[in-house]
Every structure is written in structure tokens, then in C-alpha cells.
Amino acid sequence: MSNPLEYDWQSFYQLNSDYQTHQKEYESLLSTLDKFYNHSIDIGCGKGRHLSLLSKYSKIIDGYDLVDYDTSVNHFYKGDIRHSFPELSTYDLVFSNGLFHHFEKKTANDLIVRMIDSVQDGTTIIFNLHSKKDSKFRQGLKISKDSYLCESGNESGQIHCFWGKNEIIQSFKNLKIQYLFESGKEGYKCWYVAGVKV
Ligand SMILES: C[S@@+](CC[C@H](N)C(=O)[O-])C[C@H]1O[C@@H](n2cnc3c(N)ncnc32)[C@H](O)[C@@H]1O
Numbered sequence: 001m002s003n004p005l006e007y008d009w010q011s012f013y014q015l016n017s018d019y020q021t022h023q024k025e026y027e028s029l030l031s032t033l034d035k036f037y038n039h040s041i042d043i044g045c046g047k048g049r050h051l052s053l054l055s056k057y058s059k060i061i062d063g064y065d066l067v068d069y070d071t072s073v074n075h076f077y078k079g080d081i082r083h084s085f086p087e088l089s090t091y092d093l094v095f096s097n098g099l100f101h102h103f104e105k106k107t108a109n110d111l112i113v114r115m116i117d118s119v120q121d122g123t124t125i126i127f128n129l130h131s132k133k134d135s136k137f138r139q140g141l142k143i144s145k146d147s148y149l150c151e152s153g154n155e156s157g158q159i160h161c162f163w164g165k166n167e168i169i170q171s172f173k174n175l176k177i178q179y180l181f182e183s184g185k186e187g188y189k190c191w192y193v194a195g196v197k198v
Pocket residue numbers: 009010012021043044045046047048049050064065066067079080081082096097098099102
């Protein structure tokens with residue numbers, strides 16, 4: 001019997017053809033950081049929609065995802081981040097869009113801490129998290145603290161969890177946060193985080 005808390009990511013892009021790329025926010029972060037990276041990884045790379053942007057700032061780009069969507073990354077690693085965490089020690093940029101807020105909050109926090117702990121000092125980490133100011137997905141079923149199961153629409157079956165600004169600052173102590181801003185319309189309001197492992 002399938003687990004009702006497991007979303008079928010294989011069909012995500014068919015159901016969400018209008019899914020936003022958030023290029024604007026990441027372009028602003030990457031251009032402000034003004035670095036060129038040697039080796040980066042996109043965790044939860046999906047169809048690789050951020051590859052063209054990342055390639056302006058990185059020589060080699062790898063991808064990691066639960067589903068092999070056949071992207072043009074240099075190396076693709078397939079895995080469930082909860083059970084087979086990617087090896088991150090060789091990267092100088094770790095990027096992730098739209099992944100961590102799809103777990104229950106405690107799991108998400110643990111995974112983000114693990115991501116930070118897994119990289120070398122000096123590695124840049126860029127990711128986003130849903131903002132608590134966004135209420136669209138709250139109409140679903142509450143399953144644990146700050147975590148909801150969407151029960152209708154295209155994202156039915158997905159978990160979304162939500163963060164406030166201070167929680168982000170306090171939860172990820174080994175990340176020296178350089179930029180943290182909120183952006184996006186209702187339903188997609190996210191915190192954008194960029195920092196360096198210290
Ligand atoms: C909302 S999509 C974002 C995809 C991509 N970053 C983008 O911006 O187009 C979330 C991605 O995370 C992947 N994903 C979901 N759960 C995962 C898990 N447990 N381990 C690894 N990847 C996962 C999905 O397959 C999907 O590609």
C-alpha cells in the first residue's frame with residue numbers, strides 16, 4: 001500500500017507546467033556574490049531548470065534528485081536525500097531550489113544541517129524555503145509543527161513546511177548567512193538564503 005505522505009514526484013512537471021523558476025532571485029544572489037565556482041551541485045535539480053543560470057557562475061554542475069528527469073548536468077546522482085545523502089565535500093557551491101520545504105519541518109531542518117555539515121569550510125550554499133507569511137498551502141491538513149499536507153489542486157499530496165526569518169538565522173548556525181530575503185507572490189512566497197560554511 002502506498003504511503004499517503006509520499007508524493008509522486010515523477011508526475012510533478014506534468015501537473016505543474018506553470019511552475020516558477022525563481023531565476024530572478026537566484027540571478028540577484030549569484031551576481032551579488034560575484035564568484036565563479038569550480039564545481040557545483042543542484043540538490044533536487046528536477047528538470048534542471050536552473051542549469052543555464054548556474055552555468056554562468058560555475059564550471060561543472062552536477063545534479064541530485066529522487067527522479068531522473070534526464071537533465072544535461074555533468075553527473076547526475078539519483079537518490080532519496082532522506083536515505084542516501086549526497087557526498088558534498090568536493091563542491092564549492094551547493095544549490096537547492098524548492099526541495100527542503102517539501103518535508104516535515106523537523107526532517108527538513110535536520111537535512112539542511114546535514115547539508116551544511118557535509119561541505120568544506122568556505123563552500124557557498126544557496127537555497128530557498130517557504131515563508132510563514134504564505135498561507136496558500138496552509139489550507140491542507142496539519143501533520144506536524146509548521147507542516148501541512150496539501151489536499152487539493154496540482155500539489156495535492158505534497159507536504160509543505162514554513163519558516164520565519166529568525167528560525168532560519170537560529171537553526172543553521174554553521175552557515176554564515178550573507179543574504180536572506182523574502183520574495184514571491186502568494187503561494188510561492190519564499191525565503192532565499194545564501195551563505196558560506198564556517
Ligand atoms: C518542487 S521540485 C523543484 C525542482 C527543481 N529544483 C526546479 O526548480 O525545477 C522538487 C524536486 O525535489 C525532488 N525531490 C523530492 N523529494 C526528494 C527526496 N526525498 N530526495 C531527493 N529529491 C527529492 C523532486 O523529484 C523534484 O525534482
